[in-house]
Amino acid sequence: MTPPRRTVRHPVRIVHLGLGAFHRAHQAWYTQRANEATGGWGWGIAAFTGRSPDAARILAAQDAVYTLVERGPESDTTSVIESLSVVADGADAERWRRAVADRAVGVLTLTVTEAGYRPSTAALDADLSALRAGEVTFTAPGRIVDGIRARRLAGAGGLAVVSCDNLPDNGRVTRDAVLGLATALDPSLAEWIDTEVSFVSTMVDRITPATTGADREAVRELTGYDDAAPVVTEPFSEWVLSGDFPAGRPDWESAGARFVDDIEPFERRKLWLLNAGHSLLAYLGLLRGHVSIADAMGDPVCVAALEDLWAEARTELPFDDDAVDAALDALRARFTNARIEHRLTQIATDGSQKLGPRILDPLRSRLAAGRAPGRAETGVLAAWILHLLDGSFADAGAVDLAARLGEHPDDDAQLAVDAVSAFAPELADDPAVTESVHHQLGALRAARSFATEEPSRGAH
Template sequence: MDGLSNASLGRLGQPGPLYDRAGLRAGILHFGVGNFFRAHQAAYLDRLMNMGLAQDFAIIGAGVMPGDEAMRQALAAQDHLYTLVEQSAERSQARVLGPVVDFIAPGDAARLIATMADPAIRIVSLTITEGGYFIDATTGHFDPAHPAIAADGQTPEAPATVFGLIVAGLKARRAAGHPPFTVMCCDNIPHNGAVTREAVVGTARLSDPDLAAWIEAGVAFPNAMVDRITPATSDRERRLVREEFGIPDQVPVFCEDFTQWVLEDSFPAGRPPLEQAGVEFVADVTPWELMKIRILNGGHAVIAYPAGLMDIHFVHEAMENPLVRGFLEKVEADEIIPAVPPVPGTDLAAYFARVAERCANSKIGDTVRRLCLDGSNRQPKFIIPTIADRLARGLPVTGLALESALWCRYCAGVSDSGAVIEPNDPNWDRLTRVAQAARQDPAAWLAMSEIYGETGRDPVFAGAFADWLARLWREGTPATLAAYLGR
């Protein structure tokens, strides 16, 4: 079977680009060409292009990490085409997308900078994961002393980080007399535009304070809320896309049929008419952001760790377990949803019901292990702020303390059955060491100030955490969940 390519498109028998890809012109450079970007931002652009719009906003991918090279090679072999499979509980629908037209190799800083200096590039966007922003969890702000950032400050002409590269690109634009591009973060972090601004300005300040001031005054960093469940691609997905749709794609993307993008409209250099593809433009994205991060992402964490300890593989299987689902529903109703401010035009209970429905979608094949990934970066963003808010208001945190205890118990490295939990966090070795010590001394876990900050020292939270952790070790996850649920 021929591989996926421009030449093979007409023989596939599946929907593909309705536009002439040869006529596309690049207008966006994107860092982080992973599955979420390809199911979300690129899918919106493909939809616009199929309407005859945004032909000058094609996407050039950019790799920074060595691991990006495999994706670059795979996409290049397919003329940068890939298959998106959208799945509801009732049906699956595949289409081939073509808005990505090039992909710059990791390490090619000169080409990246030259591309960003081109005035045709009006947006530089990012999906580099929650942990990619060099945030000091103790302060909650960008850490310019991080060794990678400090190195870019010492040698700004040869940057290695995303932020050093963006600074170099903006410096080249200013030198050429071109207006700056907009920097659009699509990562799942609170106030993502503001966080990105702080990282770019902070990196620039290390080597060129005047440039930093120019960036701070003139570069737009719109905040955004992005949402689409997009699991990792494995041999399972490659086989399904070949057998069910007849597409020989090495890097297909499977995702749910739900998608949402709420975005602040701050694009001085111009933007695609994304509102015509379903993007909601608002003056302040904060209410939507908090809703999604606390209810959906916080909810994912509530599902993840008990399911991981009970050796449940898929998220939909976790939702079929009455203890896991009951835990999610009770923690959301009692503690998470009440800590979410009102969102214009949105019923929060209905929003959560839709979240639960999405998590139960058996077609997605999302794994519990993916939800458990990178807790050291995700917990401070998705769970601990809700705990802190409730403690400040004198409200109970019983269920959220149990979620934290479940995370700690998971990081000890063995499930309830004794099965080994493979490393699942950039800081796994340390987390495992501390989690095992916490079996005898729960305070050791909460003493990780870069994760818990002042919240870990609150006696109400610490007491509830210690009680739940002891019970998890003594009685196991099912019995502990049943006790919490009063069953």
């Protein structure tokens, strides 16, 4: 058997940071389809790892070509993706700088997860020192500044930086992080970035679980390829973008991408329905012994809580009932696709970064409109608190909070105040919020389910 073979190598015109499964199921797939649709001189990607070099090493051994499996409820469809022209270790600073400085490159995309946009002060200080010394940087803002500085020195002109992570207004967040570091390094570089570089916001959506050994065996049986790096994803995909591309871009519209003037409503819909639903199913599902999203969807308690969460969010969304109903129907079908094993432990990582835009923001919207805090929303916070207390969490941003919670693990009232205060201090001043979290903690401890009684304050 052989790995999938390359038939074409497009010139590198996109540099990507974060060579994970989602990038290969989403941006690389859209670029593949755009190249196929236009037929001519395509857009190749030079993809760099964000942390471990393993993905680049494995892909490089098969010339950066891999199999994409679209796993529907009944069957699989496979395609060979060859839009990655180069894969490399992100710690190879010289190669990174050369790639970003290449005049042919017009787009820099990134998938670094929500936590990657908020590195610690210590990490940013270390990168600032590394930038001054010409050494390797490790944060996403540090690497972007390093690459753009090389591009400016090469006189290669501006480009578009495109964030593809689940973060509201991710283009602005990226811009602020990059300009902040660039200003500390060299104010003239920051001025150049402000003038020459655009920061594009996007909404991305495609459920992409981690690849397993069984997935690799399935690819071998389906295709005959001995592929060490296949990606399994759902048939559904969505990509909405807003911003300028001063140095050009692929014809992603031909693959179904949408370009809009105002991306915020689409971000809100996705974060408050799909991503919030994922977080609820992850934390509640883990408490109830489930492994995957589809498993949790087979539990009436989890499904009832999910429907409550969606009912709480829909009043805050700027879409009519028909649009929300269609979105929810699609989500129910996607979540119950048992052939996509989206593991709850994967979704539960970095809750300290994810729960703000997914749960706290719609909660804030309800309060601002004079509505009571949603019991499903505060139930997610309660389930997350219990997740932190069990010690098996993967969330660097919650380590200090977990230690503080561990000092009084049975005091639900104090747990609620501490957890809300840590990430939403203004909400901790509202007793309706902390009392609701307190109430849900008690219900979860008693029955591993959300309480059926409404908190007493306010109206829906």
